[in-house]
Amino acid sequence: MPHALDPTKSLHTWSLFRTMGRFVAPGSAPSGVLTENPSTDGLDLLELPAQLAAHGFASAQLCHFYLPRTEASYLAEVRDAFRAAGVDLECFLVDDGDVTHPERGEQQQRWLSGWIEIAEQLGAPRVRVPAGDQPPTQETLALSARRLRALAAAHPGLRLLTENWKSLLVDAATTRDLLDRLEGEVGLLIDTGNWTGEDKYEQIAAVAGGAECSQVKARETSPGVLDAEDLTRALTVLRDVGYAGRISYVYAGTDDDEWGRLEQIHEIARTVTG
Numbered sequence: 001m002p003h004a005l006d007p008t009k010s011l012h013t014w015s016l017f018r019t020m021g022r023f024v025a026p027g028s029a030p031s032g033v034l035t036e037n038p039s040t041d042g043l044d045l046l047e048l049p050a051q052l053a054a055h056g057f058a059s060a061q062l063c064h065f066y067l068p069r070t071e072a073s074y075l076a077e078v079r080d081a082f083r084a085a086g087v088d089l090e091c092f093l094v095d096d097g098d099v100t101h102p103e104r105g106e107q108q109q110r111w112l113s114g115w116i117e118i119a120e121q122l123g124a125p126r127v128r129v130p131a132g133d134q135p136p137t138q139e140t141l142a143l144s145a146r147r148l149r150a151l152a153a154a155h156p157g158l159r160l161l162t163e164n165w166k167s168l169l170v171d172a173a174t175t176r177d178l179l180d181r182l183e184g185e186v187g188l189l190i191d192t193g194n195w196t197g198e199d200k201y202e203q204i205a206a207v208a209g210g211a212e213c214s215q216v217k218a219r220e221t222s223p224g225v226l227d228a229e230d231l232t233r234a235l236t237v238l239r240d241v242g243y244a245g246r247i248s249y250v251y252a253g254t255d256d257d258e259w260g261r262l263e264q265i266h267e268i269a270r271t272v273t274g
Contacts, residue, residue: 005239005273006246010059010090011052011262012215013066015251019043019258020066028065030111031096031133038068046077049085055259056266061091061215061248062124064115075121082123090246091126091161091189091213092119099147100132100140100168109147116155126213128161128189131178132168144168145181152185161212163189171195172206179210190243192234193217193252201237209241217250218265224255228268235272247273 013020021042024034043051045066052060060082067078082089097112099105112129119127129151132144152160162169162178169175179188190211195203208214216234221227235247249265251258 005235005243007273008059008246009057009266010061010246010248011057012061012093012248012250013048013063014093014095015249015262016043016048016258018256020045020048023068024065025068028067029096030108031098033096034065046081049081049087052087053085055262057087059088059090059246059248061093061128061213062089062122064092064094064118065096067118070118072121075118079121079123089122089124090248091128092122092124094119094127094129097130098133098166099130099151100134100144102134105143105147109151113151113154116151116158116160120155120157124158126159126161126187127155128163128213130166130168131162133166134168136168136170136174136177140168141174141178141181145178148182148186159187159212160185161187161189163191163194163215164207165191165194172203175207179207187212189213189215190238191215191217191250192238193219193250201233204234205237205241208238208243211243211245213245213248214238214243215248215250216269217252218261218268220253224253226253226261226264226268231265231268232272235269239272 021039024037026036094115097108099109116127134140164175188211190208218231219227251261255261
C-alpha cells in the first residue's frame with residue numbers, strides 16, 4: 001500500500017565522485033570498471049562526514065573504493081568521523097567483485113569477504129555486494145545464491161544485500177528468482193537507474209516493495225538539466241509499492257557542482273516525499 005516515504009536526507013557517495021577527486025584506491029577495482037586513481041586533490045574521506053552534515057545529509061552509503069587505507073586504526077577514524085558528524089553510515093557499498101565468474105568466482109568471494117570484514121570494522125549495519133556479472137542462467141543464479149548465502153553466513157554481524165545490477169540481474173524476473181533462492185538470508189538494495197526500457201518502472205515496481213535500501217538515480221536530459229520527470233516517476237513507484245527504506249540520492253550528471261545538484265534533487269524529491 002502507498003505510504004509516506006522516509007524523509008531522511010540521504011545519499012550514495014558516488015554522487016560526490018568529482019568532489020572526492022575521482023579517488024579510487026589501489027587494489028579496490030580488480031575488474032577494471034573503475035580506473036585506480038590515488039589522487040589527493042579532492043575532499044579527504046575523514047572530512048566527508050562533516051561536509052555531509054553541513055549540507056543537511058543525515059545518512060550515507062559509502063563506496064568501498066574511497067578508503068585510502070584499511071588498517072584498523074584508520075577504519076576507526078572513519079567510523080568516529082561519521083559518529084561525530086551525526087551522519088548514519090547506512091550501508092557500505094562494495095562496487096566490484098563477481099562471485100559468478102567461471103574461473104575466479106571463488107577468489108572473488110574471498111575478496112568480497114575481506115571487504116565485508118572492513119564494513120564490520122566501520123560499524124556499518126549493512127553491506128551491499130554484486131550478485132554477479134555473468135549472463136543469467138539456472139547455473140549462474142544457483143552459483144550466485146550459494147556464494148552470497150555463504151558470505152552472509154560467514155558475517156552474521158551485519159545484513160548482506162545485493163542489487164539489481166550488472167549482467168546477472170537484468171530484470172525483475174531474474175532478481176525475484178535469485179531472491180527466492182536466497183530465502184531471506186540476503187536482502188535487496190533497489191537502484192531505480194539500473195534498468196532501462198519502456199517498462200522500467202513496472203520492472204522496478206515488481207521488486208522494490210521488498211527492498212531494504214535504495215539508490216534513486218538522477219540523470220540529465222541534456223548537459224546541466226536534471227531529468228525531473230524520471231526522478232519523480234521513480235520516487236512515485238517506490239512510494240506506491242510500499243517501499244519502506246531510505247531514499248538515497250545518486251547524482252549521475254555532468255556538473256562539477258555536485259552539492260548544488262544534490263540539493264536540486266532533494267527539492268524535486270520533496271514533491272513526492274513531502
